[in-house]
Amino acid sequence: xxxxxxxxxxxxxxxxxxxxxxxxxxxxxxxxxxxxxxxxxxxxxxxxxxxxxxxxxxxxxxxxxxxxxxxxxxxxxxxxxxxxxxxxxxxxxxxxxxxxxxxxxxxxxxxxxxxxxxxxxxxxxxxxxxxxxxxxxxxxxxxxxxxxxxxxxxxxxxxxxxxxxxxxxxxxxxxxxxxxxxxxxxxxxxxxxxxxxxxxxxxxxxxxxxxxxxxxxxxxxxxxxxxxxxxxxxxxxxxxxxxxxxxxxxxxxxxxxxxxxxxxxxxxxxxxxxxxxxxxxxxxxxxxxxxxxxxxxxxxxxxxxxxxxxxxxxxxx
Amino acid sequence: xxxxxxxxxxxxxxxxxxxxxxxxxxxxxxxxxxxxxxxxxxxxxxxxxxxxxxxxxxxxxxxxxxxxxxxxxxxxxxxxxxxxxxxxxxxxxxxxxxxxxxxxxxxxxxxxxxxxxxxxxxxxxxxxxxxxxxxxxxxxxxxxxxxxxxxxxxxxxxxxxxxxxxxxxxxxxxxxxxxxxxxxxxxxxxxxxxxxxxxxxxxxxxxxxxxxxxxxxxxxxxxxxxxxxxxxxxxxxxxxxxxxxxxxxxxxxxxxxxxxxxxxxxxxxxxxxxxxxxxxxxxxxxxxxxxxxxxxxxxxxxxxxxxxxxxxxxxxxxxxxxxxxxxxxxxxxxxxxxxxxxxxxxxxxxxxxxxxxxxxxxxxxxxxxxxxxxxxxxxxxxxxxxxxxxxxxxxxxxxxx
Numbered sequence: 001x002x003x004x005x006x007x008x009x010x011x012x013x014x015x016x017x018x019x020x021x022x023x024x025x026x027x028x029x030x031x032x033x034x035x036x037x038x039x040x041x042x043x044x045x046x047x048x049x050x051x052x053x054x055x056x057x058x059x060x061x062x063x064x065x066x067x068x069x070x071x072x073x074x075x076x077x078x079x080x081x082x083x084x085x086x087x088x089x090x091x092x093x094x095x096x097x098x099x100x101x102x103x104x105x106x107x108x109x110x111x112x113x114x115x116x117x118x119x120x121x122x123x124x125x126x127x128x129x130x131x132x133x134x135x136x137x138x139x140x141x142x143x144x145x146x147x148x149x150x151x152x153x154x155x156x157x158x159x160x161x162x163x164x165x166x167x168x169x170x171x172x173x174x175x176x177x178x179x180x181x182x183x184x185x186x187x188x189x190x191x192x193x194x195x196x197x198x199x200x201x202x203x204x205x206x207x208x209x210x211x212x213x214x215x216x217x218x219x220x221x222x223x224x225x226x227x228x229x230x231x232x233x234x235x236x237x238x239x240x241x242x243x244x245x246x247x248x249x250x251x252x253x254x255x256x257x258x259x260x261x262x263x264x265x266x267x268x269x270x271x272x273x274x275x276x277x278x279x280x281x282x283x284x285x286x287x288x289x290x291x292x293x294x295x296x297x298x299x300x301x302x303x304x305x306x307x308x309x310x311x312x313x314x315x316x317x
Numbered sequence: 318x319x320x321x322x323x324x325x326x327x328x329x330x331x332x333x334x335x336x337x338x339x340x341x342x343x344x345x346x347x348x349x350x351x352x353x354x355x356x357x358x359x360x361x362x363x364x365x366x367x368x369x370x371x372x373x374x375x376x377x378x379x380x381x382x383x384x385x386x387x388x389x390x391x392x393x394x395x396x397x398x399x400x401x402x403x404x405x406x407x408x409x410x411x412x413x414x415x416x417x418x419x420x421x422x423x424x425x426x427x428x429x430x431x432x433x434x435x436x437x438x439x440x441x442x443x444x445x446x447x448x449x450x451x452x453x454x455x456x457x458x459x460x461x462x463x464x465x466x467x468x469x470x471x472x473x474x475x476x477x478x479x480x481x482x483x484x485x486x487x488x489x490x491x492x493x494x495x496x497x498x499x500x501x502x503x504x505x506x507x508x509x510x511x512x513x514x515x516x517x518x519x520x521x522x523x524x525x526x527x528x529x530x531x532x533x534x535x536x537x538x539x540x541x542x543x544x545x546x547x548x549x550x551x552x553x554x555x556x557x558x559x560x561x562x563x564x565x566x567x568x569x570x571x572x573x574x575x576x577x578x579x580x581x582x583x584x585x586x587x588x589x590x591x592x593x594x595x596x597x598x599x600x601x602x603x604x605x606x607x608x609x610x611x612x613x614x615x616x617x618x619x620x621x622x623x624x625x626x627x628x629x630x631x632x633x634x635x636x637x638x639x640x641x642x643x644x645x646x647x648x649x650x651x652x653x654x655x656x657x658x659x660x661x662x663x664x665x666x667x668x669x670x671x672x673x674x675x676x677x678x679x680x681x682x683x684x685x686x687x688x689x690x691x692x693x694x695x696x697x698x699x700x701x702x703x704x705x706x707x708x709x710x711x712x713x714x715x716x717x718x
Contacts, residue, residue, distance in 0.1 A: 146546055166579050173550055181549055249670070
């Protein structure tokens with residue numbers, strides 16, 4: 001893991017925001033980057049690109065340097081107009097090529113970058129999601145006031161094709177769910193898989209201390225787990241007494257259910273129809289889905305990756 | 318209850334001179350603060366904002382050299398009396414002890430006296446015993462009677478002292494009176510009102526009263542803001558004075574949950590049966606407070622909440638209109654359950670998106686609270702009683718022959 005020489009920290013190495021990109025989706029990228037550019041506190045952005053050509057990286061750079069959004073409005077005559085709004089702020093960023101093809105690997109890579117470059121916190125935002133305008137500022141304020149906390153989760157607005165579905169990460173605040181209001185604990189998480197990994201702010205050192213170390217590279221997430229790895233990760237970190245708290249402010253818009261021909265394992269978003277999709281489309285069977293879910297609920301007792309594999313049961317004739 | 322008036326002895330034999338001399342002596346006593354201010358107080362041991370304000374006023378006067386006494390009629394405790402009578406085999410009367418410990422510093426050093434027949438022992442349900450005494454009210458003394466006790470007003474009709482009504486609620490004024498009755502029927506014209514709303518109301522229902530406005534304060538040493546990082550996404554509320562009020566409050570809460578299922582994780586925290594400190598702590602740790610007092614004479618809860626940087630969503634009763642505006646809270650028309658539930662949702666939404674964290678919100682609260690400082694409260698009370706002293710002297714001078 002190398003030093004980010006092209007990134008001069010504007011926030012005193014308080015927070016490294018990591019944006020993994022493996023596909024150039026112009027509108028979504030613009031919206032995501034616009035939300036980063038509009039933050040009320042300076043952001044250091046590390047863009048990890050996978051499988052993009054040099055030309056695509058150039059295009060990505062152009063978007064990062066002038067992100068814009070389109071506002072659709074009705075004018076005085078009642079006609080629909082589309083107004084482009086460019087961000088007036090520059091993004092402090094650097095781009096690094098990555099070989100990580102799955103979210104598990106990207107997460108570990110992001111954490112190692114944050115550790116190597118001495119960032120106190122790091123956070124991952126997916127390119128089809130957006131941050132709320134004041135999220136970084138607000139979360140850093142909470143972090144400064146609550147130094148005992150290791151992970152700050154935002155209230156997430158769950159959006160399905162532009163439709164608001166509900167809030168996420170809010171379960172820690174529900175009366176009677178957790179032992180201490182606002183904090184996740186193991187019984188709550190075993191009851192519901194109710195924590196989202198993207199948008200969360202992780203204290204780098206807390207995660208490093210609880211990660212498997214292989215030759216100086218740290219593995220917070222077990223890369224062998226195909227799906228529900230975040231569930232296993234959160235369960236293990238809670239089991240290791242990390243304090244995880246939901247800041248009662250909306251910080252992240254999580255856009256799900258985007259129609260995709262193939263399952264994108266580079267993203268943390270596992271589509272609801274994963275068991276319907278064919279193996280060629282990245283789909284898995286119900287049996288495999290259940291296997292990984294059950295595994296997550298058992299495997300968190302182990303602090304190292306045991307590389308367990310799914311073995312389909314072959315029916316005997 | 319008994320009251321007596323003391324005779325002031327004078328060496329003069331001419332009746333006119335004697336009359337004038339007595340008046341001069343009374344005036345002298347008033348001028349030198351050698352008189353008592355009696356506050357009649359209903360003996361409620363459960364926290365009550367009204368009793369708190371009454372004690373606060375008494376305490377300020379006491380701290381400023383006035384001779385103040387709280388008087389109350391002990392409430393009969395039928396159950397304790399029955400049990401004690403059974404045990405002792407004779408009729409024994411037990412009374413509830415008035416001991417508003419929830420007021421903490423407001424009661425320090427204030428004499429609280431049960432009224433009863435002279436030298437009789439009053440037995441209290443906490444096992445203590447106290448000698449009752451009939452109070453001796455003189456012409457120079459002042460008696461302060463809360464607005465909801467016309468029986469006490471009637472009681473003092475023949476006592477030639479200054480009688481002042483302390484009006485903290487508009488709602489109970491006419492409820493406590495017979496149709497056609499008013500305070501002037503008992504020779505009382507002087508009123509201390511705690512809000513512009515009550516003053517306006519009294520001017521309409523009983524024109525001609527002499528009303529002075531008392532400016533309340535919020536105790537900023539107790540009601541303090543907490544960092545937004547230390548607050549919980551919960552809504553504090555007080556269920557209400559009556560069962561009906563409580564039903565309405567719960568209806569607002571359930572309507573809110575029904576309108577906004579996405580906010581079912583937001584908790585409500587009932588503030589009831591707490592000491593002042595506990596109350597302030599719980600209010601301060603709440604993000605919002607639901608205010609459902611429809612009949613408030615003034616309404617300190619919204620101001621206390623503003624002092625805690627806790628955002629208020631509530632009805633706009635008559636008493637609070639002097640400080641409620643569109644910048645310092647989410648106000649619904651009094652009694653409108655649907656609008657209040659809707660506003661709760663709007664307020665929660667604004668809270669979680671961080672709009673209520675902006676400095677301009679706190680600045681607006683401070684602007685509102687500027688009017689209700691401790692200093693202003695003390696000044697207003699001292700001013701009111703100085704005026705009463707002067708008016709009383711003027712009244713007495715007019716009685717001279």
